[in-house]
Amino acid sequence: MVEFDDTFRRQLRELFVWRRDVRRFRNQALPDGAMERLIETACLSPSVGLSQPWRFAIVDDPARRRAVIDDFKACNADALSCYSGERAARYAALKLSGLEQAPGHLAVFADKAGDIGHGLGRATMPETTEYSVVAAITAMWLAARAEGIGLGWVSILSPQRIHGLLDVPASWKFIAYLCIGYPETECDQPELEQAKWEHRRDASEFTLRR
Numbered sequence: 001m002v003e004f005d006d007t008f009r010r011q012l013r014e015l016f017v018w019r020r021d022v023r024r025f026r027n028q029a030l031p032d033g034a035m036e037r038l039i040e041t042a043c044l045s046p047s048v049g050l051s052q053p054w055r056f057a058i059v060d061d062p063a064r065r066r067a068v069i070d071d072f073k074a075c076n077a078d079a080l081s082c083y084s085g086e087r088a089a090r091y092a093a094l095k096l097s098g099l100e101q102a103p104g105h106l107a108v109f110a111d112k113a114g115d116i117g118h119g120l121g122r123a124t125m126p127e128t129t130e131y132s133v134v135a136a137i138t139a140m141w142l143a144a145r146a147e148g149i150g151l152g153w154v155s156i157l158s159p160q161r162i163h164g165l166l167d168v169p170a171s172w173k174f175i176a177y178l179c180i181g182y183p184e185t186e187c188d189q190p191e192l193e194q195a196k197w198e199h200r201r202d203a204s205e206f207t208l209r210r
Ligand SMILES: Cc1cc2c(cc1C)N(C[C@H](O)[C@H](O)[C@H](O)COP(=O)(O)O)c1[nH]c(=O)[nH]c(=O)c1N2
Pocket: 019, 020, 021, 022, 023, 095, 096, 097, 153, 154, 155, 156, 189, 190, 191, 192
């Protein structure tokens, strides 16, 4: 039995406050085993029916990394073309991935065909497979920050192209591409808020009582 005290709870709260989506990385390699440790922690996450549907591809191959960066550039140019005027100028000024600098590249998938868990909880809500993988990514995000390691989620990518260029099983659905490394700076405010793209709102704005 483990008990958590007030000091721990305060620190845990600080961890939530200081976790950031990181796009700017220092030129410093990750220590040996860090990526594997983060994956192990992610695998402690809840999953529907204990299905453990998370699948990981550590991307070290320079040609594959380059292809991911090229895909990001193409998708980001397409995204920019959807905005106009001042919003387009703001979008163009944002840094939306640290793919070029991050020492660690990790693609995360959900196995839609795995029979671990025997289908429990998924019959009426098959999307709970993907939800479980997102829960694991959130755990990894926080575990990384607790070690001073930054994680940045890149979704400005073509799932089909990423799937193809990483040559993973057909049943794996692409969920996230993560950049992992040491952040240039630490901050308690989201970068998109600093850039005045969007601001954080109070929890009461998102909560109904019924
Ligand atoms: C599913 C999903 C997908 C993305 C993101 C997040 C999540 C949850 N975020 C990061 C996102 O912009 C960031 O979380 C918010 O701006 C809040 O900032 P903090 O995470 O609190 O620093 C993100 N950021 C970015 O620069 N490029 C991207 O492609 C994405 N994609």
